[in-house]
Amino acid sequence: MSFPDDHHRIAGAGARRVLVAGATGRFGGITGLLLARGHAVRAATRYPDRPAAARLAALGADLVRADFEDPASLAAAARGMDAVFASGTAHKAGPDGEQRHGQNLADALVAAGAPHLVFVSGAGADARTGLPLFDAKWAIERRISELRLPATVIAPVYLMENLLNPWNLAALRAGVLPSPVPPTLPLQQVATQDILALAVLAIERPDVLAGERIEVASDAPTAEAAAAVLSGLLGREFIARHPGADVPAGLAALFSWLEHHPSPVDTGALHGRFPAIGWHRFGDWARQQRASLAGASGAASVPASSPSRRAGQ
Numbered sequence: 001m002s003f004p005d006d007h008h009r010i011a012g013a014g015a016r017r018v019l020v021a022g023a024t025g026r027f028g029g030i031t032g033l034l035l036a037r038g039h040a041v042r043a044a045t046r047y048p049d050r051p052a053a054a055r056l057a058a059l060g061a062d063l064v065r066a067d068f069e070d071p072a073s074l075a076a077a078a079r080g081m082d083a084v085f086a087s088g089t090a091h092k093a094g095p096d097g098e099q100r101h102g103q104n105l106a107d108a109l110v111a112a113g114a115p116h117l118v119f120v121s122g123a124g125a126d127a128r129t130g131l132p133l134f135d136a137k138w139a140i141e142r143r144i145s146e147l148r149l150p151a152t153v154i155a156p157v158y159l160m161e162n163l164l165n166p167w168n169l170a171a172l173r174a175g176v177l178p179s180p181v182p183p184t185l186p187l188q189q190v191a192t193q194d195i196l197a198l199a200v201l202a203i204e205r206p207d208v209l210a211g212e213r214i215e216v217a218s219d220a221p222t223a224e225a226a227a228a229v230l231s232g233l234l235g236r237e238f239i240a241r242h243p244g245a246d247v248p249a250g251l252a253a254l255f256s257w258l259e260h261h262p263s264p265v266d267t268g269a270l271h272g273r274f275p276a277i278g279w280h281r282f283g284d285w286a287r288q289q290r291a292s293l294a295g296a297s298g299a300a301s302v303p304a305s306s307p308s309r310r311a312g313q
Contacts, residue, residue, distance in 0.1 A: 014204070015038050015039055015040065016039050016040070016082040016083055016203060016204065017039070017040045017042070017080065017081045017082045017083070018034055018039050018040070018041050018042070018081060018082065018083045018084070018085060018203055019041075019042045019044055019077055019078050019081045019083070019084045019085070019115070020034070020041055020042070020043050020044065020061075020084075020085050020086075021044045021066065021068070021074065021077070021078075021084060021085065021086040021105065022044065022045070022068070022086060022087065022089065023043035023044055023045050023053070023056055023061070024043075024045045024047070024050070024052040024053055024056070025087065025089075025092075026087070026091065026161070026192070027085075027087045027120060027192065027195065027196060027199075028043075028052075028056070029192070029193075029196055030085055030196045030199055030200065031043055031056050031059065031061050032059055033196055033197075033200050034200060034203070035059050035060045035061060037200065037204075039203070040062070041056075041060070041061045041062065042061070042062045042063075042064055042077060042081065043056045043057075043061040043062065043063050043064070044064050044065070044066035044074070044077045045063065045064075045065065045066070046065065046066070046067050047065075048063040048064065048065050064076075064077045068089060068093075068100075068101035068104055068105060069100075069101070069104070070104075071104045071105075071107055071108040071111070072108070074104065074105055074108035074109075074112075075108040075109070075111040075112045076112075078108060078109055078112035078113075078115055079112045079113065080113075081112070081115045082115055082116065083115055083116040083117070083118060083203045083206070084105075084109060084115050084116070084117050084118070085118045085119075085199055085203065086102075086105055086117065086118075086119055086120070087119065087120035087121075088101075088102060088120065088121060088122070088136070088137055088140070089101045089102075090133055090136065095132035095133050095135070095136040096132075096136070098133075098136045098137070098140070099135075099136035099139045099140060102119075102136070102137075102139070102140030102143070103139070103140060103143045105117075106140065106143045106144050106147055106149060107143075107147070109147075109149055110147050110149065114149055114150060115150075116150045116151070116152070116203070116206045116210055117144065117149050117150065117151040117152070118151070118152045118154065118199050118202045118203055119140070119141075119144065119151060119152070119153050119154070120154050120155075120156065120195060120199070121137045121140065121141055121153050121154070121155045121213075122134060122137045122155055122156065123155045123156060123157045123188075123215040123216070123217070123263050123265060124155075124257075124261065124263065125137035125138045125141060125155060126138065126141065126155070126213060129257065129261075131253055131254065131257050132250070132253075133250070133253075133254060134257075141153055141213075150206065150210045150211070151210065151211070152202040152206070152209045152210055152211070152212050152213075152214070153212070153213040153214070154195060154198055154199055154202065154214055154216060155213060155214065155215040155216065156190045156195050156215075156216050156217075157188040157189060157190050157215070157216070157217045157263040157265060158180065158187060158188065158189045158190070158258065158263075159189065159190060159191075159192060160189045160190065160191050160192070160218070160219075160280070160282065160285045161191075161192050161289075162180075163177070163178075163293075164289075164292060164293070164296055167247070167251070168296075169296055171241070171243075172238075172293075172296050172297040172298075173296075173297055173298045175236060175237055175238050175239065175297075176238065176239055176240075176241045177223055177226055177227040177230060177238045177239065177240045177241070178241060178242075178243055179223030179226075179240050179241065179242050180242075180251075180254070180255040180258050180259075181223070181242065181255065181258050181259045182223075182242050182259065183222060183223035183224045183227075183240035183241065183242060184222055184223075184224060185222060185223075185259065185262075186220040186221065186222050186262075187220060187221070187222070187223070187258065187262075188217040188219075188220045188262070188263035188265055188267075189217065189218060189219055189220065189221070189282065190216050190217050190218045190219075191218050191279075191280035191284075191285045193278070193280060193285075193288075194216065194218050194277055194278065194279055194280055195216060197277045197278060198214065198216060198274060198277055201274070201277075214270075215263070215264075215265045215270075216265065216270060217263060217265040217267050217270070218267075218279045218280045218281065218282075218285070219267075219279075219280065219281045219282045219285075220267070221281075221282040222240075223240035223241075223242075224240045225282070226240065226282050226286075227239055227240040229282060229283045229286050230286060230293065230297075233286055233287065233290060233293070234290075234293060234294055234297060234299040235299065236297070236299055238297075242255075243255075267279075
């Protein structure tokens with residue numbers, strides 16, 4: 001199945017009413033994608049009066065106040081919708097909060113008439129792992145299943161955008177590309193843009209994708225190869241380094257899990273099934289994120305083009 005042309009607008013009966021829960025969060029970019037394709041978007045946020053929400057309203061979204069801690073507000077926001085897009089909240093709420101929020105959402109959607117849920121979970125979260133971050137996602141997926149909600153679960157591997165997380169910025173400024181696994185070990189990663197493209201497809205084609213759980217990965221570079229890409233792109237040398245034990249306990253546990261349980265996504269089959277998603281290799285993603293990477297690393301200048309386009313990147 002191909003992802004529809006980005007410039008094609010869905011007309012008439014094909015246009016869907018979509019609630020984007022947590023619309024100002026890290027996956028909030030789906031709002032603009034859906035609006036550009038002609039769908040009606042209700043953007044749910046705790047703070048509809050803030051600038052981030054105002055920007056969504058300017059695009060054409062209908063703003064509504066809803067809070068993952070308040071199931072009644074979620075049910076009210078989802079009522080009358082054809083589909084709901086949501087993701088975990090671990091970055092803001094931690095594993096316990098994420099589990100509570102996800103289960104609140106599932107319960108609220110039952111009360112709202114069970115619209116099709118497209119939920120971003122995590123690769124490896126389809127079974128208990130003993131890792132709180134993944135077990136919270138597993139509990140949410142189980143609640144969705146127990147309630148028999150029509151749902152598509154998109155389960156991404158490690159996000160490429162994690163490189164720009166706040167705890168990595170000091171290393172980047174020092175010319176170090178921090179890696180959650182040893183630098184010579186390939187690590188499956190996915191670009192947020194690819195997750196959102198697949199989510200749009202799931203929203204538009206529930207007849208095909210409802211009931212599926214799809215683990216997604218875009219590329220699998222080593223940190224050494226990624227550092228070489230950044231060096232060529234930003235005009236300064238980066239070395240790849242694993243932080244060892246010098247990270248908080250929660251991150252250390254995650255990094256250990258990633259090292260010893262490498263993601264098993266069959267990218268050939270995945271990309272073959274969805275060939276027009278536009279899957280990003282790490283180098284493609286880095287070139288698109290050139291300005292953000294330059295700012296995060298303190299690069300004095302950014303070359304107009306990159307001479308580095310190594311195999312696998």
